[in-house]
Amino acid sequence: MPAPEKITNDPNAPVDPRVETLVNELIGRVADKWTLLVLEELEDHRTCRFTELSRRVPGISQKMLTQTLRQMERDGLVVRTVHPVVPPKVEYCLTDLGHSLGEAFCGVWVWAEANLEKVARARMAFDARG
């Protein structure tokens, strides 16, 4: 074997480009506006129904909610439980994997809350410069 990329803890270690591609794809998939907002709702209310989510996630359309939830289900982030009753009742709940992603994004929420003001000021300054 010609030393095929060892797994190390060195953050500066070169990464297998194939892995980097996959990671980029996954980031692109998961760091989506709607995915993030749905993820946050499900973090707050461990389990949620469809209509509840569509009310809680500001501005999402039913189409995008369905699509986002399907993708999240496919990626193993949520479980979809159908209760065979009428009218239909479908519950969505985070998996452990989904919860871990929520925790990973926690830093971004904190950042956003902490830096709202700075961004607002930067925008005003930028817009003033024309």
Added chain:
Amino acid sequence: MPAPEKITNDPNAPVDPRVETLVNELIGRVADKWTLLVLEELEDHRTCRFTELSRRVPGISQKMLTQTLRQMERDGLVVRTVHPVVPPKVEYCLTDLGHSLGEAFCGVWVWAEANLEKVARARMAFDARG
């Protein structure tokens, strides 16, 4: 004053809905695929030229790179330095704010690297179920 939302350290404290709206908007702005990828490149190579970025960020079009960089500049995440030479030379560099956002996203990159396999398996299982 009718007690208008105190700033607390309690993570379960109710948040001013206006702040929540602003945070959601900022998240939507910042948690964009291209913004993330550009941010990562700039984290790795503290300062980068336009063409360099377009080569390094896989799959980005010039239009989106320009647009993404403008938005990031407006939000105070990068500084754009134009060197008045021919051919033109423009350098982009993270601000402290941009760097702090990069660190906030660090957890997501780590998560993606750590859970590539799990997501891949979840997808296969989902697709197999039809």
Added chain:
DNA sequence: TCCTTATGCTCTCCAAAGGAAAGTAGGCAC
């Protein structure tokens, strides 16, 4: 002189993504 090259955009055209609103299924209350 004219042509090429290099860079950072900008513009145009077309395809894909996404929002709004209406439609669907199917049992239940009226």
Added chain:
DNA sequence: GTGCCTACTTTCCTTTGGAGAGCATAAGGA
């Protein structure tokens, strides 16, 4: 029957995004 409830699905139309060509400028070569 009529209408309601929920979780979608479908249709239509607007917006976003990608591909590729164009532009401005000056140095350097034929």
